[in-house]
Amino acid sequence: MNWETVIGLDVHIQLMTKSKLFSGASTALCAEPNTQTCAIDLGLPGALPVLNKEAVMMAIKFGLAIGADICNFSSFARKHYFYPDLPKGYQITQHLFPLLKNGHLDIILDDGQLKQINITHALLEEDAGKSLHTDFKGMTGIDFNRAGEPLLEIVSAPHLHTPTEAVTYLKTLHTLVRYLKICDGNLQNGSFRVDANISVRPFGTHQLNAKTEIKNLNSFRFVEKAIEVEAKRQINLLTAGIKITQETRLYDARKNETCLMRIKEGAQDYRYFPEPDLLPIEISEAWIKDIKLTLPELPQARYQCFIESKFSEPITDSSTIEVLTKKIIGDYPNETSAYRSGKTKLLEFLVGKVIQASQGNASPVKVRRILEKLL
Amino acid sequence: MFFIRMGKKMHYKTIAALSKSLQQKEISSLELTQYFLARIAQFNPKINAYIAVCEDMAINAAKKADDTLAKGTATPLTGIPIAHKDNLCTKGIRTTCGSKMLEHFIPPYDATIVKKLNDAGAILLGKCNLDEFAMGSSDEKSYFGPTKNPWDLERVPGGSSGGSAAAVAANLALAATGTDTGGSIRQPAAFCGVIGLKGTYGRVSRHGMVALASSLDHCGPITRTAEDAAIILNSIAGFDPSDSTSIDKPIPNYTASLNDNIKGLRIGLPKEFFSDQLDPDVANAVYGAAKELEKQGAILKEVSLPCSHLSIPAYQVITTAEAASNLARFDGVRFGYRCQEPKNLNDLYERTRAEGFGDEVKHRIMVGTYLLSAGYNDNYYIKAQKIRRLISNDYLKAFEKVDLILNPTTTTPAFKLGAKSNDRVAMYFSDSLTASANLAGLPSISVPCGFTNHLPAGFLLTGNIFEEAKILNVAHRYQLATDWHLKFPSGF
Numbered sequence: 001m002n003w004e005t006v007i008g009l010d011v012h013i014q015l016m017t018k019s020k021l022f023s024g025a026s027t028a029l030c031a032e033p034n035t036q037t038c039a040i041d042l043g044l045p046g047a048l049p050v051l052n053k054e055a056v057m058m059a060i061k062f063g064l065a066i067g068a069d070i071c072n073f074s075s076f077a078r079k080h081y082f083y084p085d086l087p088k089g090y091q092i093t094q095h096l097f098p099l100l101k102n103g104h105l106d107i108i109l110d111d112g113q114l115k116q117i118n119i120t121h122a123l124l125e126e127d128a129g130k131s132l133h134t135d136f137k138g139m140t141g142i143d144f145n146r147a148g149e150p151l152l153e154i155v156s157a158p159h160l161h162t163p164t165e166a167v168t169y170l171k172t173l174h175t176l177v178r179y180l181k182i183c184d185g186n187l188q189n190g191s192f193r194v195d196a197n198i199s200v201r202p203f204g205t206h207q208l209n210a211k212t213e214i215k216n217l218n219s220f221r222f223v224e225k226a227i228e229v230e231a232k233r234q235i236n237l238l239t240a241g242i243k244i245t246q247e248t249r250l251y252d253a254r255k256n257e258t259c260l261m262r263i264k265e266g267a268q269d270y271r272y273f274p275e276p277d278l279l280p281i282e283i284s285e286a287w288i289k290d291i292k293l294t295l296p297e298l299p300q301a302r303y304q305c306f307i308e309s310k311f312s313e314p315i316t317d318s319s320t321i322e323v324l325t326k327k328i329i330g331d332y333p334n335e336t337s338a339y340r341s342g343k344t345k346l347l348e349f350l351v352g353k354v355i356q357a358s359q360g361n362a363s364p365v366k367v368r369r370i371l372e373k374l375l
Numbered sequence: 376m377f378f379i380r381m382g383k384k385m386h387y388k389t390i391a392a393l394s395k396s397l398q399q400k401e402i403s404s405l406e407l408t409q410y411f412l413a414r415i416a417q418f419n420p421k422i423n424a425y426i427a428v429c430e431d432m433a434i435n436a437a438k439k440a441d442d443t444l445a446k447g448t449a450t451p452l453t454g455i456p457i458a459h460k461d462n463l464c465t466k467g468i469r470t471t472c473g474s475k476m477l478e479h480f481i482p483p484y485d486a487t488i489v490k491k492l493n494d495a496g497a498i499l500l501g502k503c504n505l506d507e508f509a510m511g512s513s514d515e516k517s518y519f520g521p522t523k524n525p526w527d528l529e530r531v532p533g534g535s536s537g538g539s540a541a542a543v544a545a546n547l548a549l550a551a552t553g554t555d556t557g558g559s560i561r562q563p564a565a566f567c568g569v570i571g572l573k574g575t576y577g578r579v580s581r582h583g584m585v586a587l588a589s590s591l592d593h594c595g596p597i598t599r600t601a602e603d604a605a606i607i608l609n610s611i612a613g614f615d616p617s618d619s620t621s622i623d624k625p626i627p628n629y630t631a632s633l634n635d636n637i638k639g640l641r642i643g644l645p646k647e648f649f650s651d652q653l654d655p656d657v658a659n660a661v662y663g664a665a666k667e668l669e670k671q672g673a674i675l676k677e678v679s680l681p682c683s684h685l686s687i688p689a690y691q692v693i694t695t696a697e698a699a700s701n702l703a704r705f706d707g708v709r710f711g712y713r714c715q716e717p718k719n720l721n722d723l724y725e726r727t728r729a730e731g732f733g734d735e736v737k738h739r740i741m742v743g744t745y746l747l748s749a750g751y752n753d754n755y756y757i758k759a760q761k762i763r764r765l766i767s768n769d770y771l772k773a774f775e776k777v778d779l780i781l782n783p784t785t786t787t788p789a790f791k792l793g794a795k796s797n798d799r800v801a802m803y804f805s806d807s808l809t810a811s812a813n814l815a816g817l818p819s820i821s822v823p824c825g826f827t828n829h830l831p832a833g834f835l836l837t838g839n840i841f842e843e844a845k846i847l848n849v850a851h852r853y854q855l856a857t858d859w860h861l862k863f864p865s866g867f
Contacts, residue, residue, distance in 0.1 A: 015506060018387065025426070033829075039483065039484055042709055043478070043704040043708065043709070044482065044483070044484075044709075045464065045470070045472070045477070045482070045484055045585040045586075046463075046464045046482070046583040046584055046585045047582075047583075048581065048582050048617060048618050048619065048620075049619065050616065050617060050618065050619050078700055080703060080747075082698060082703065082706065082724055084706070084708045084720065087704060087708075088701055088703060088704045088710060089700075089703025089704050089706060090700060121857075142708065144709075148451065179841065188713055206562075269748055269749040271700075271744065271747035271748055272745055272747070272752075273696065273700070276588075276589035276590040276620075277589050277619060277620060278619050278620075279619055279620065353624070
């Protein structure tokens, strides 16, 4: 039986605003715990949230870049659960009326093909604090510096089918948010967090089967591996006639396997209801137009420029070179497969073609390194 | 112990009168403040209106106020001693919400209403008792013991702002702030024979008011006269960037229009609020008030608010749901009560909340959680919000025919302590005549209009949105022609 993996990715990006989503406390990277909080972030009695306009502006920028519908009316909701790093006992998020809907991200596969991945929606929500379980002699330390930081949750449709595709999507998204200067993309620091939803189905079928969620994947390499092993695990279970339970799992890098975090049982009851302390966000077409004018040239547009040989400055960043390299791989399939079957001298040929396509602006060292990696 | 000059009886005077005396240097704020502090020391034990008295701070503030008065830069509230309900955050001063959960909580900031009154020069005498977390209609649910009605010590003062209303009625403060989610300013005002004002939703900032039900909460003044309430409203109303639901609209001068003629004003009496549930003496007092306004030229009409029988069910659903949510933050982690030696996280949560909250609070949290839970949310919370829209529409429709709505504030006078302890639903229906104004966000004021035996009765005036000036005007005109507000409980 041939199986197909179905992957949907939830990415939470921390927006690079100066202050938090609902308060004026600073978002600067800081070592000293609990020094960047205020009454609002700590959920003190009587404190009320006030929306940060810069966060909305950054979200709209992202929406424009992915061709999404920027909803003229969207609103916040309370999502309830008890955990010490969630000060109010609820998170302010968006539920029924997210800010952005129906966007897409074009990704370039290894063979140079373009694939469009739908982004079903993106929404604004506040981050929780951090729980530190070591260093406190059997107790847990809670640092609320992160509580209230603005997050944009970006949810893709389950259109990805291989670990490589998933990583390509993530890298493309990663480049985009940094280009837009809305996120610094630091996976280790947690400003770009990936949760993967994975299920499998017989190749050729179209239904969506029970999925598991793998959380807290903080490197692209781990994403790739986690998807690989989880898909295998599910296939093994289904082949043995065992049903897949909808659960949340974590990836253990040392063992290279996923393990259970908690059982989802459909969905935890978060008792959502509209946030009564905040007005709905009403966005005017005029404001959207103003923000559009501030958009930088997007990676996709730059790619087009290479194709049309319009680009003339030195290219130094890897992601742009990768885009160009993939195009060349797509243009020269014979040379590519010959190299792969042992004709290593063809590498220089391909390097040359990439440099030619960049009009001499790409660094040969970088091109060679990227080509070797992709091949 | 301070020597009290018996001849002066300063506690009978209004803010308006005493403000003049202060500005004309007939008395000093220090004198006035010491006078009230002495009265509190003497009489508060009888009624337990105050949870905390801030003697030193009050005296320091009074001295500062006297400096301001000397400079000639005073406001109508400079040097005037007031109290705050103990669910309004006061920086550096314990704010307990009448609960063990916050028994030792000291907020690091002032509520906006507190800050505005401080800035206006008012003197904070202390914090007033309330039903725990403002959940109640009798002040019997406070962790710090019940407050007693100064008119009859065996009866409740109403709630949840019972301490504030009792303090003003017993002349232990010239005014007190309260909060009103379903009637908690106006119902105790009626039971205690004083004025209680709730403005349009968003007129007065909620920043620093410990939230009960966010979409229904209001804060406002309890005073003896409508004029005093107008003076306070001038100070506390206005847009606050810290409260996203506060209204950005210019504030009229509420005292400027107090004496306006009310000839031709159309006043609607909703038939649903004059049912046979109404105590006949209360009904008479309220009809008497209506007649007095008619004498002054107002036109009385009957109106109908057909959905009003749904107001308490809708109100209870929305309040308990929002309250359960707002009280989720009380978990013993960052502030407030924490149980001794929690064994693990669940134990921390379970025992902190079981021990820190009183029974009524726990009851409402459980109900509210149930009402928001999956499978019930649509049937209860969403439906209650839809009913809320219908109730609001009833008022809007009525305001096409009349300018103001008049009805009794309560169906009965103050009931005896313990009378409704075993009948929760009966307790909830104490708000049956006041909660609609919260659901619809309309400004509403309770005005004393007579007595049933020895117990005060009050009538309610509700206006369309932003019509605070109009209801204050009518209340003031009524008080010019009557003297209910000049009656005081004996023994104080």
